[in-house]
Amino acid sequence: MLNHPTCYLSPKCEARAIGHMLYGVFAREPLEKNERIAVWGGEVLTRANFDALPDRLRRLSVQIEEGLFLVALHEGPADYINHSCNPNAGMDGQIVVVAMRPLAAGEQICFDYAMTDGSDYDEFECHCDAPNCRHHVTGRDWRKPELWERYAGYFSPYLARRIEKLKRGETV
Numbered sequence: 001m002l003n004h005p006t007c008y009l010s011p012k013c014e015a016r017a018i019g020h021m022l023y024g025v026f027a028r029e030p031l032e033k034n035e036r037i038a039v040w041g042g043e044v045l046t047r048a049n050f051d052a053l054p055d056r057l058r059r060l061s062v063q064i065e066e067g068l069f070l071v072a073l074h075e076g077p078a079d080y081i082n083h084s085c086n087p088n089a090g091m092d093g094q095i096v097v098v099a100m101r102p103l104a105a106g107e108q109i110c111f112d113y114a115m116t117d118g119s120d121y122d123e124f125e126c127h128c129d130a131p132n133c134r135h136h137v138t139g140r141d142w143r144k145p146e147l148w149e150r151y152a153g154y155f156s157p158y159l160a161r162r163i164e165k166l167k168r169g170e171t172v
């Protein structure tokens with residue numbers, strides 16, 4: 001049984017408390033565009049097994065493929081990357097988080113859950129304060145064409161495949 005975090009965070013980044021029981025991940029030093037920030041790990045679960053988990057573990061999860069979810073069994077700093085509707089990080093594959101632009105030391109690192117979430121398990125009211133905040137973030141946000149161009153190359157592969165189908169006029 002592992003007792004260390006099932007995730008990896010670049011030594012150029014660190015998790016910090018940003019409020020009561022709230023954490024965020026910050027750049028400790030500058031990062032280049034597309035530089036690796038984090039690699040998530042854990043156990044791969046079907047939707048049925050995922051739905052049976054306690055909330056504490058469901059919170060530490062990401063959808064990685066159609067019907068499959070990755071759950072961090074031993075949480076670590078890479079699990080504390082927050083959502084923003086104006087993110088500076090995106091996905092390179094299912095589990096690797098990379099910088100979408102050059103990052104300065106001190107910036108909080110955020111990705112958009114629309115890059116990874118294609119199911120209805122994690123809807124929430126967003127207070128990210130971005131001018132383009134969607135306010136209500138859902139598992140259908142990946143369908144928004146305005147996000148396709150902004151996040152091109154940074155969606156999880158299963159969502160990139162769905163988006164290509166939508167662009168071809170197929171139903172998804």
Ligand SMILES: [Zn+2]
Nearest residue numbers: 085126128133
């Ligand atoms: Zn927002």
